[in-house]
Amino acid sequence: MDLKPIKQSFSVPYEYQLHFTRDLFQEENDLFLNIIRDYKDYEPVKLLFVVDRGVADTHPQLLDKITTYCEQNSSNLNHTKTLLIDGGEQSKNHSEYINLVLKGINDNAICRHSFVVVIGGGAVIDMVGYAAAIAHRGVKLIRIPTTVLSQNDSAVGVKNSVNIFKKKNFLGTFAPPYAIINDSDFLATLEQRDWIAGIAEAIKVALIKDVEFFSYIANNAIALKDRKLEPMQYVIYKCAEMHMHHISQGGDPFESGSSRPLDFGHWAAHKLEYMTNYELRHGEAVAKGIALDVTYAQLIGLISKEELNYILDVMKEIGFDLSLPLSSKEDLDKLLAGIEEFREHLGGRLTITLISGLGKKHDVHEIDMEIMKQAIEQLNLQMAVK
Structure with missing residues (x-):
């Protein structure tokens, strides 16, 4: 019997959105609520928040505002837990941080129809995105970048990664987020070097x-x-x-070339x-x-x-x-x-x-x-x- 090769091709459309706002979790700001409600409006959606510890320290009201916002919109938002992660490149250098996020996804029963919501600089967003991409072969991710560099570059792409073998981004995935939300209020507390660095x-x-x-x-x-x-x-x-235009129109969004x-x-x-x-x-x-x-x-x-x-x-x-x-x-x-x-x-x-x-x-x-x-x-x- 001559068994000929079976060949198949398919394409999968990807869509994600970048929003701009101020004071995202302020009571009257319905942007975050609408993003979740547009995905599923008939029952509460589970949310696991992962927050850069440095951001939480410089915005001491943030965690309480997230909790209050979700409680006020509990018919759509099920806030399971908030994890605090040390920021900076160290978050990508050690497996303990990935494991902490994966444990949070597991312990809070975050499934493929739930959301991980990461708030922080580019390194934390990279690491959390990687963990979200490998859990259940991919749970949904919302990125809320807090630095100039992450708002204009790293968080708006489709890559997630961590460092290993003394090599940057050696482990990684291509997994577009469900949405990115740029909140300009986070920029006000940046150190001068972080304000400048993102302009590069x-x-x-x-x-x-x-x-x-x-x-x-x-x-x-x-x-x-x-x-x-x-x-x-x-x-x-x-x-x-x-x-984002380069990713969608450049002909090589997952960098095969x-x-x-x-x-x-x-x-x-x-x-x-x-x-x-x-x-x-x-x-x-x-x-x-x-x-x-x-x-x-x-x-x-x-x-x-x-x-x-x-x-x-x-x-x-x-x-x-x-x-x-x-x-x-x-x-x-x-x-x-x-x-x-x-x-x-x-x-x-x-x-x-x-x-x-x-x-x-x-x-x-x-x-x-x-x-x-x-x-x-x-x-x-x-x-x-x-």
Whole structure:
């Protein structure tokens, strides 16, 4: 008997939504209620809240407001429990945090028609999203990001991950959230470095996709540094919009290929985070990675010296420290090893996104290590002088 291969193909549509609000759990704000009610309006929906401890500390009314809000809307919201998780990259480095969330899902009988609601920075959202994606092969997730970086980039994508084997995001899933809710009130309590750090992702997407958006960032650099909310809200909105559009229209939402333009500046960033024991914020490391890659792009003739200086000046005006924390040849070698690690993370052919002009992405498939060393030296010398 000749048994021919059975082949099948299918497509699954994904839809998720990004909302903008203020004071989400204030009694008169019905946004969260309506999101849950739109999913199921005939019985209460189980909700497990996971909250970044740092956010709870800086917003001491938050936990009580969540409890009161759910009690007032108990015909639709069944608040089972709130878990507090230490924030920052450490939440992605230790399995105890994943296990705590998984235990919460199990103990509170959170099923595929229930919701995990995570409130916090990008690292906590990454980790909780990973736990939600592997429990019951996926329970529904609502992300409420509380930093600039998570509101404009990490929380609006479809990726979830944790770190292992000393490699960032080695374990992960592609699992779109049910919804993301950006509450601008959370931004008011950010440390200055966290306020600034998230702008790096906006600079990234502007440089590879939209010269007019980069001009807006440049023209508002001082206002952004000075914590003016209106330009920051526009930067968050525009960056999130472009990020989500890339996912839906880029043709590779689950990154099956080797080209990942949204990882511009990230090969060095991921390595620098690890080398500094994650003392560098992700956005701070991305800024350094972008600065290095545009310096390299200038050295190989992709952009002009004027364009390079313009980019670096804008980033410095916002408040970024663009120097690379390398104190020895060993540090240099460790950083350069990040290129091969990045290729492994991508899979297949090495593809590094650079730019050939403002708003023009340009992929390369090899890096000249000697020129990259020159770029590192030049960048650090330039930062030391100015």
